[in-house]
Each structure stands twice: as structure tokens, then as C-alpha cells.
Amino acid sequence: MKFSLVADTLGYMEGTTKRLELTQHLVDLFKITPAEIIPKVVYLLQGKLRPDHEGVEVGVAEKIAVRALSKSTGVPVSKIEHEYKKAGDLGQATAIILEQKTQTTFLKEDITVERVYDTLFKIAELRGNRSQNMKMKYISSLLNDASPIEGRFIAKIITANLRLGIADYTILDALSIAYTGSKENRPSLEHAYNVCSDLGRVSEAVAKKGMEALKHFQVSVFSPIRPMLAERIKSPEEAREKMGSEFAAEYKLDGERVQIHIQKEKTVLYSRSLENITSYYPDIVEKIGKSIKARDAILEAEAVAINEDTGEFLPFQELMHRRRKYNIAKAVQEYPITVNFFDIMFLDGKSCLDMSYSDRRRSLENVVTEDAFAKVMPMTLVKTDDEVEDFLENAINSGCEGLMLKQLDSSYRAGARASNWLKLKREYRNELGDSLDLVVVGAFYGRGRRTGRYGALLLSVYDKESDTYPSVCKVGTGFTDESLDQFYQILSDKIIVKKDSRTDSGLEADVWFEPEVVIEVVASEITLSPIHKVALGKIRKGSGLALRFPKFTGKIRFEKTPENATSSSEVMAMYNGQKKVVQNEKQF
Numbered sequence: 001m002k003f004s005l006v007a008d009t010l011g012y013m014e015g016t017t018k019r020l021e022l023t024q025h026l027v028d029l030f031k032i033t034p035a036e037i038i039p040k041v042v043y044l045l046q047g048k049l050r051p052d053h054e055g056v057e058v059g060v061a062e063k064i065a066v067r068a069l070s071k072s073t074g075v076p077v078s079k080i081e082h083e084y085k086k087a088g089d090l091g092q093a094t095a096i097i098l099e100q101k102t103q104t105t106f107l108k109e110d111i112t113v114e115r116v117y118d119t120l121f122k123i124a125e126l127r128g129n130r131s132q133n134m135k136m137k138y139i140s141s142l143l144n145d146a147s148p149i150e151g152r153f154i155a156k157i158i159t160a161n162l163r164l165g166i167a168d169y170t171i172l173d174a175l176s177i178a179y180t181g182s183k184e185n186r187p188s189l190e191h192a193y194n195v196c197s198d199l200g201r202v203s204e205a206v207a208k209k210g211m212e213a214l215k216h217f218q219v220s221v222f223s224p225i226r227p228m229l230a231e232r233i234k235s236p237e238e239a240r241e242k243m244g245s246e247f248a249a250e251y252k253l254d255g256e257r258v259q260i261h262i263q264k265e266k267t268v269l270y271s272r273s274l275e276n277i278t279s280y281y282p283d284i285v286e287k288i289g290k291s292i293k294a295r296d297a298i299l300e301a302e303a304v305a306i307n308e309d310t311g312e313f314l315p316f317q318e319l320m321h322r323r324r325k326y327n328i329a330k331a332v333q334e335y336p337i338t339v340n341f342f343d344i345m346f347l348d349g350k351s352c353l354d355m356s357y358s359d360r361r362r363s364l365e366n367v368v369t370e371d372a373f374a375k376v377m378p379m380t381l382v383k384t385d386d387e388v389e390d391f392l393e394n395a396i397n398s399g400c401e402g403l404m405l406k407q408l409d410s411s412y413r414a415g416a417r418a419s420n421w422l423k424l425k426r427e428y429r430n431e432l433g434d435s436l437d438l439v440v441v442g443a444f445y446g447r448g449r450r451t452g453r454y455g456a457l458l459l460s461v462y463d464k465e466s467d468t469y470p471s472v473c474k475v476g477t478g479f480t481d482e483s484l485d486q487f488y489q490i491l492s493d494k495i496i497v498k499k500d501s502r503t504d505s506g507l508e509a510d511v512w513f514e515p516e517v518v519i520e521v522v523a524s525e526i527t528l529s530p531i532h533k534v535a536l537g538k539i540r541k542g543s544g545l546a547l548r549f550p551k552f553t554g555k556i557r558f559e560k561t562p563e564n565a566t567s568s569s570e571v572m573a574m575y576n577g578q579k580k581v582v583q584n585e586k587q588f
């Protein structure tokens with residue numbers, strides 16, 4: 001197939017923004033495209049070579065493209081650069097230069113879609129020292145035979161500047177019209193797209209076998225599924241209205257959604273936006289095989305940073321330390337995670353998408369063998385608002401953002417934001433208005449960069465009634481290297497061999513101190529806690545109050561004695577203040 005057909009279509013499309021016209025141009029092109037080539041055409045139209053999740057990028061520097069054009073036309077680099085500056089666009093400049101050259105040469109070979117695609121693919125695969133020269137050679141051989149309009153789009157595609165923004169859904173519309181005769185069939189195409197996230201694969205199937213191919217469109221390992229999304233609700237009552245009499249409530253952890261594809265020894269991980277994120281989680285790749293009893297599977301999990309000493313979940317930001325190219329092994333050590341499975345979409349050669357939530361959950365529980373690293377997301381069946389509230393409270397106390405509520409008989413609706421999944425977060429209009437002054441009663445040894453110092457401090461309030469120091473949080477954020485050194489020094493002469501009789505905490509610190517040093521902390525909210533002892537039993541039997549996401553502000557309150565620290569009753573007042581905000585919100 002001549003590449004000029006694709007280039008002409010791109011040219012027409014550049015001239016319009018109307019969706020109907022754009023679609024029509026695509027339909028006309030698809031109708032004359034042989035089925036074997038359709039995936040290549042579809043990718044090129046979007047300036048790609050493969051679906052995004054495969055990470056194949058042409059990415060040629062503009063300098064190289066300019067030199068290649070100079071090589072194939074004999075026009076000096078400086079003249080091309082001048083033309084580029086004038087036109088403001090390398091594609092346009094390429095077309096002008098080729099136009100001038102066309103007037104002086106006659107012999108040209110037609111270039112085909114296959115040749116353009118295959119050459120670009122070779123360029124994308126080139127690595128290493130000599131790759132620049134090779135890239136230039138490939139490009140200049142293409143440009144040698146390209147017409148001005150072909151050259152213009154080749155230049156745009158190789159430099160990743162094809163900014164036509166042809167949306168996936170416009171392409172699906174056009175495929176539906178061209179190959180099934182009607183736009184009405186688009187939902188079937190969309191379904192196929194949602195289960196493989198690969199427009200090339202969908203286009204080839206429908207071009208070869210029409211609607212029939214879509215009926216049998218299969219989920220397959222290493223083709224990421226577009227994730228199912230949840231609607232947001234404000235109260236448990238809303239959940240009951242939408243979900244009926246009984247539904248599942250799962251913890252909503254605050255980490256990164258990971259779609260895990262496993263086949264034999266191979267594991268590939270995709271993010272929520274279907275980027276391949278395997279390299280950020282070598283620990284998942286290494287350990288997860290042991291926990292999954294399956295020949296092949298696609299599972300969904302939330303990867304969450306944890307404090308390995310206490311098992312506490314840490315906020316999402318902690319995971320971002322993993323987003324680096326180098327020294328991943330160090331990040332894995334310093335920021336350990338757990339993997340919390342919440343869904344299964346494929347198992348031993350079969351799709352699970354059409355199974356009900358209950359069946360998928362059962363399957364998930366069978367497939368995952370839990371250990372310290374791999375967990376199945378905590379879940380309970382709920383019927384009443386109180387049951388939802390209770391589980392929400394548990395979830396928040398365990399460091400979750402809230403709950404995910406899921407309809408028991410609902411299938412996995414790939415790519416859809418549907419009301420079969422609801423998210424219920426506990427949110428306050430304000431974070432805790434005030435900072436708190438807390439007493440350092442214990443410390444935990446640091447690891448990684450903090451080895452040889454304290455990594456986190458155990459903090460208490462002062463309880464006037466009983467003259468004790470009940471703990472209210474463990475704080476590990478907000479410290480600079482200097483403040484860590486400073487604490488190590490200041491606290492060294494407060495060390496005592498065993499816990500002070502007035503200190504009250506469910507946590508076992510590595511080192512205990514006399515309650516003397518007071519520091520300032522901010523936090524996002526106050527929650528019920530089974531570990532911390534402030535106002536124990538006053539709000540709920542067996543629970544105390546704790547700070548969520550506490551952070552050291554950098555201030556050591558040397559001027560304060562421990563008795564001047566924030567008191568239990570102040571923390572209780574803050575907690576009750578929060579409750580009011582939540583209740584007020586519900587009324588509106």
C-alpha cells in the first residue's frame with residue numbers, strides 16, 4: 001500500500017477539527033487498506049509504532065532528522081535550519097526542501113506503508129554508540145524517495161511531533177463504520193479495545209473477520225486491560241441506594257494500582273494508565289510468583305509503602321521514591337511495600353471479566369497464598385450503614401483512605417467508571433487546624449540512609465488526670481539529616497533502660513526516653529486507634545486516638561516542659577470537632 005495514501009489522509013485531517021469529517025477521512029482510508037496492513041496504518045495515524053504500553057518509541061532528535069534530510073537532498077544543514085526557523089515546524093521545512101529537490105530530480109520509487117513502518121521500527125530498536133549514524137542512514141534513505149507531503153509526515157512522526165490528536169474513540173468509530181457498516185457497532189469494538197488496550201489488534205481482527213471476531217475477542221496475558229473505575233459517594237446511605245441490600249466493602253489503600261500479568265517465569269506490571277512499570281518493582285517480580293498458584297494470570301493489586309517494623313501503611317508519596325532509573329535496589333530496601341490483591345481478570349487461559357464479583361473474589365482468595373509481602377485486600381460483606389461506618393473507621397485507623405464498595409453480582413467492566421464500584425473516603429474540609437506539641441517518649445532505629453540514627457520517634461500527649469504520657473503517633477517524616485543528628489544527640493542523655501512508668505503505648509520502641517523533650521507536629525486528622533492510648537475507651541471501647549500522617553515541623557519546643565505539651569482533652573476536642581465537620585457535610 002502506498003504511503004502517500006496515509007500522508008494524504010493526514011494532510012486532509014490537518015485541515016479540519018470537525019469530528020465527523022475526521023472520521024470520514026479515516027473511513028475512506030480504512031476502506032482501501034488491506035487487512036494485513038491495517039494495524040500499521042492505525043499506529044502511524046497516531047504517530048506510534050506499537051501501543052503505548054509496549055514502550056516502543058521512534059524518538060529521533062531533530063538535529064539528526066535535519067542532517068538526514070541534508071544527506072538525502074544535498075541541501076546544506078544551515079539552509080534547512082533556516083527554513084525550519086522560518087516555518088516553525090520541521091515537517092513543513094522538510095516538505096519545502098523536498099519540493100525544491102523534486103523540481104530537479106525525476107526518478108523516484110513509490111514508498112509503501114510497510115517500508116515506512118519497518119524502517120521506523122528498525123530506528124526505534126537501535127541502541128548504543130553507533131546508533132546515531134545508522135538512524136541517519138535509515139531516515140535519509142526514506143526521505144530520498146519521499147514526496148514533499150510524505151516527507152512532511154515522516155519528519156513529524158520520527159521527531160514525535162505529529163500533533164493531530166486523533167483520539168482512540170475517533171478511530172474506533174471509523175473502524176466500526178468501515179468494517180461493520182455502521183457506527184452502532186462501536187460498543188463491541190470498544191469492548192475489544194478495553195480488554196487489550198491495543199487499537200492495532202482490534203483493527204486487524206475487525207478488518208479480517210468483522211463482527212464475528214469481536215464476539216470472540218480474548219483477554220490475553222501481557223496485553224493490559226483498561227482498568228475499571230469507581231464512582232465517588234459521600235455517605236453509606238448513598239451506597240445502599242445504589243447497591244441494594246448487601247454488598248462488599250474493601251479497604252481502599254493509598255498506594256499505586258498495579259496490574260500484574262504472570263505467565264510461567266515472566267511477570268509484567270502495568271500502572272493505572274497502562275504504562276509498563278515493571279522496572280520500578282523488582283521486588284514484586286522476584287517474590288510474587290511464590291504467592292500465585294496459577295499457570296498464567298492477570299491480577300490487580302494496590303502496592304503500598306509500609307513501615308516494616310509496625311506493619312503500618314504509609315502515604316502514597318513514599319512510593320514515589322521508587323520512580324527512579326538508577327539505584328532501584330536501594331529504593332527497594334529503603335521503601336518496602338506490600339502487594340494487596342483486590343481483583344483477578346484472567347486465570348489459567350480463561351477470562352474472569354464476566355464472572356461476578358463474588359466469584360472473582362473467591363477465585364482470588366484461592367489463587368493468592370498470603371505472606372508478609374502478598375495480601376488479599378481486607379473485605380467484609382455489609383448490609384447496614386452502621387456496618388459500613390464501622391469498617392470505614394477500621395480502614396482509616398489502619399492507614400487507608402477509605403473504602404471501596406462493590407456490588408456482589410457485577411462483572412469487571414474494563415475501561416468503565418461504573419456505579420458497581422463506589423469509593424467512600426473520609427474527607428475533612430480542613431486538615432487539623434492546629435499543630436500539636438508532643439513529648440518524645442521512644443524511638444525506632446533508622447534503616448537505609450538513617451542507619452546509625454533514629455528513623456522515627458514515638459510521641460505522646462500529656463494526660464493531666466492520670467499524670468501519664470499516652471502515645472498518640474509515631475512520626476518518621478519531616479526530618480532533615482541535620483535534625484536527625486540533632487535528635488540523636490539531644491536524646492542520648494534521656495535514654496532509660498525500660499519504659500518510663502508514666503509512658504503508655506501499645507508500641508514497643510527500640511529505645512525509651514524520659515519524657516522531657518517536646519517537639520511540634522502537624523497531622524492530617526485524628527483517628528481511632530487500637531495501638532495509641534490517648535483518651536482510651538472514651539470514644540470507643542478498646543480504642544484510643546491517634547494522629548494520621550503526622551509530620552515534624554522542624555521545631556523543637558525547648559521552652560516547653562512535658563506538662564505543657566498538648567493534652568489528652570485537647571486531642572479529644574479536636575477529634576470531636578472533626579466529627580462535626582463530617583456530619584455537617586452529610587446534611588448538605
Ligand code: AMP
Nearest residue numbers: 250251252253256257272302342377404
Ligand atoms: P481514585 O484514584 O480516588 O479514583 O480511587 C481509585 C483507586 O483506588 C484505584 O485506581 C486503586 O489504585 C485504588 N484502590 C485502593 N484500594 C482499592 C480496592 N480495594 N479496590 C479498587 N481500587 C482500590
